[in-house]
Amino acid sequence: MIRTTDDGDLLVVTIDRPERRNALRPADLDELERAIEEADAPVVLLRGSGPAFCAGADLDSVAELSDPGGFARQGQRVADTIENTDSVVVAGIDGAARGGGVELALACDVRVATPRATLGEPGVRIGLFGAWGGTVRLPRIVGEGHALEFSLSGRVVDAEEALQMGLVSRIVNDPSEVATSMADNDHQSLRIIKERLRDQRDDETRLRAEADGFAALHDANVDDIASSRTE
Template identity: 70%
Template sequence: MIRTTDDGPVRTITLARPERRNALRPADLDALAAAVRDADAPVVSLHGAGSSFCAGADLDAVVALDDPEAFARRGQRAATAIEESDAVVVAAVDGAARGGGVELALACDLRVATPRATFGEPGVRFGLFGAWGGTVRLPRVVGEGNAFDLALSGRVVDADEALRMGLVSRVVDEPRLVADRLAEGAHDALAVVKRRVRDRDDHETQEHAEATAFAALHRAHADDIASARE
């Protein structure tokens, strides 16, 4: 479930399935993309309800996939909607971000964590990997060495380590205040700065390869993925 609240120059988007640590189903990914695309506000603040930011893909949905490549593509579209939005998008990470939750945060323009935030890419432990643009964006953000460390080990890092490696830009008690402060800037300038910083060669070919690899691993590790729900 995706919940939106508009408050002047800031749209707050909340991933609102706290009973499932805000894990995302296919329809949730579509709703998230729409909530970002439809934003008129110059700043969007992305939050998770409850004690987690986002656990990534709902594993019940992953186990039941008939077309895992299409599912990877839906996640990629949600992340791309964030990246290509005219709004500046802030990931307000409070609590656990895992897998797709990390990938959505990577697509945001600014990642701000509370001291309670933790980050991990656990997919390799049950035969998958982050296929919502994660293999494209993670090395860009943290460098190739840190990207390999996180993606191959599946280990969890706390907010301080995430700050040191550049995964987050700030550690603060109240991330929403960062979005409010950004919204005090000239709105047209915010959009232009985002466009200039984001300007780079298209990575569609990389994402196609990523989605295809995800589908192959999904087929090979169906039992392991199912066991990971327990």
């Protein structure tokens, strides 16, 4: 279900259930969480197999849940794992992202879409809503107005509208090229930049940590900095 390919600098994590548009069951969420937890590459590309990124929760499994709150918390935990891993995680959205698929993408550090991408939170139509952290992350990323309209309407947006909303940052033909280009950067810088931009503490604490991080990177790379100045 979850396939990984690791070349050292880039780990590709593929949700591989194309016959169900990569919809996730509880066991699949466990596999995805382990893949992210075990990642030691500086950059991770999260993608789907076949014509969809991820259709979210498998509705057959959802219909049989004895502990729906536990299932929601499981999805939240996986999203938190994606958000908090040291690796930079790029969501490569090619094809449909629905419900939990959107929420997993929201937990990633960077979201890029292909021209074929479509995104939606259709749960409202069947009496559900995005409970894998979507109500927290969506307004933080796109603003409250877009978040409310997107979630309450249940409509599907294409890649261009997702870009306009700020739901994705770029439209590209091949998301792996974006992930690879990031992996070519200094790995310690990637980790520290992610830490600083994800930091939710007060501004004074964040600014102090920013200065400390800059000093650490400077001391570690002073020779490279000097040589690049003369090039």
